[in-house]
Amino acid sequence: MPEGIFCNRTPINTVEALHTLLADKSGKTYYAEMNALEVDRAALKATLDKTCKSRIRTWLEICAHCGMCADSCFFYLANNKDPKQVPSYKIQSTLGQIVKKNGDVDNAFMQMVMDTAWGKCTCCNRCGMYCPFGIDMGVMFGYLRGLCYSQGFVPWELKIGAGMHRIYRAQMDVTSEDWVDTCQWMAEENEEDWPGLEIPVDKEDADIIYTVNAREPKHYPEDLAEAAILFHIAGENWTVPSVGWEETSLAMFAGDWEACKLQVQAVYDAMERLKPKRMVVTECGHAYRATVIEGPYWAGLKSGKTPVPSFHYVEWVAEALRTGKLKIDPSKRIKEPVTYQDSCNYIRNAGLKECAREIMSYIAEDFREMSPNKEHNFCCGGGGGMNGLGRYREQRNIGLKVKRDQILATGAKLVVSPCHNCWDAIRDLEEVYHVGIRWSFLKPLLLKMVIVPDHLKSEE
């Protein structure tokens, strides 16, 4: 059987196909079928010829096998320094072999590659900072995931996730109607406490177009309300698009580059349509990475930039605090020791470390840095799609130990985590290891301590 009914090389493009795959609980049949999935060697070779160019080939070739990347990898550290977790070994034994054999590999090999690309690497890119040659194994694992996806060797959840983007232009089945309804609901729900509160949809020429993570309308609509209230207090002229509101990209985690392009194009189209001055994205790391950092390349924008200047939520918060749009009540600042989770995607891979420190200087009295921190921080343990993959749950939980120990070493019990994946990982590490920590996005913290101007207060 060259291809299965569930496990095959065809992306999910229809609601029917999506429901069929979703009905295969935990991907049981999907993974069973994967054992018989044939490798299309000719296609793999053709893809290598077309896309594996001098950068990656040079990286694979000149790697001095020095092992200096070993300690940079949290999986290596969390797994008692298992040599098989050395980043160089992981990439040389997978992509290195595929390139060496020019695509002539078999099913068992590709399954090992899949288990390495998703189960032993979160594409946090930390190893690249520790290699004297600047060999970025995270980038190569991203590329490798694309090769795996094109051959149908992709974790079940991410095949679904990429399909969601293809169908709904969102990582979850949230339609444009659902989204707009949620916006209206949240505005109505809070208008009593916040007279004049609006969540303006499709307003043209606003100063800010605000975009989110589909989990927010689907599971945490209060996050949207909190964003609206903070924009309201700050006096921002803002809007959300009815279409193109989703910033995340499970397609990026899956290596489905076509879906990546479709997804970011929807956001860029919203920018073109509504002509805002700038875009602000919610507290999500990979969403920012996908839509702001990598997205322009998927969409073929030669400037390498989004159609309007784009900002992560921490940039907006830092600016609002700096300019006094948001003022913090000094008596309500966080008194207890508090630490900050530097997200790989917007700190290491997008350079926003200073914004985070600036925010903490306004809201916390006893801010404690993790060690290491900023661009050298370790991945939370749940990046790169890892949080959502049942097949690698055990590996994920082992990996969380590094973050657990980093947090505990600060002495802080509260972790500020303006990134959905980090937030989830830290929540899960508490669930698994019971170390007595709490975690929070910025929005609820800010709402507790921001000074509300008199004219915005409700009459009660």
Added chain:
Amino acid sequence: MYDFVTGPLAWLAFSVFLVGVIARVVLYIRGLDWKLDRVTYTVNVSYGVKGAIRSILQWIFPFGTHSWRSYPFMTVLVFAFHIGILFTPIFLIAHNLIMWERWGIRLWTLPEPAADFLTLTMMTCAVFLVLRRIALSEVRILTTGYDYLVLTIAVAPFFTGYMAHLQVADYRFWLILHILSGEVMLVAIPFTKLSHFVGFFLSRAQIGMDYGIKRGGMKNKGLAW
């Protein structure tokens, strides 16, 4: 034999080295693809150049980066090894005398004891690099015979040169072996991992541009390598 290895063979080795290295650089740059690599190499050039320079400069000095500082022993080995391998042959008095005899040019030269010291240090470092490969599990798992071969190719000219210099045994034998091994090394540079002779700079420049242009360089002062 001496005339052959220092004549036609030497010219051939130097030509292969030079053409090979230039080809390496050209092919690398031609193989860069802004869309596949997701770096706008030719847009936002000033950020790219800044990122590339920072990426090379910080790494070219011992202890200049977090990584070098994390592995002090390895850092000393790597830098002592490379200083020996690069400076000794260029500034060796014997090599400069040959250049002077043949072409009438010479560079500043190292005092002989200094050259001896650099050579011995370089060879000692090589021994430790081998021991490190054997002793550390994270390095052992990566190591193949090819790594030892490349190290042997790099060390051979120094070992044979030192033996010739000592003049304790058959000087002629060691001298010819020295010249041959030097030529092997030159030829090996473009075709083996030794291509990091230029690959280091190309790869570091590329990742520096990546960070300088795309991954934050336009929004902060640059990555703290």
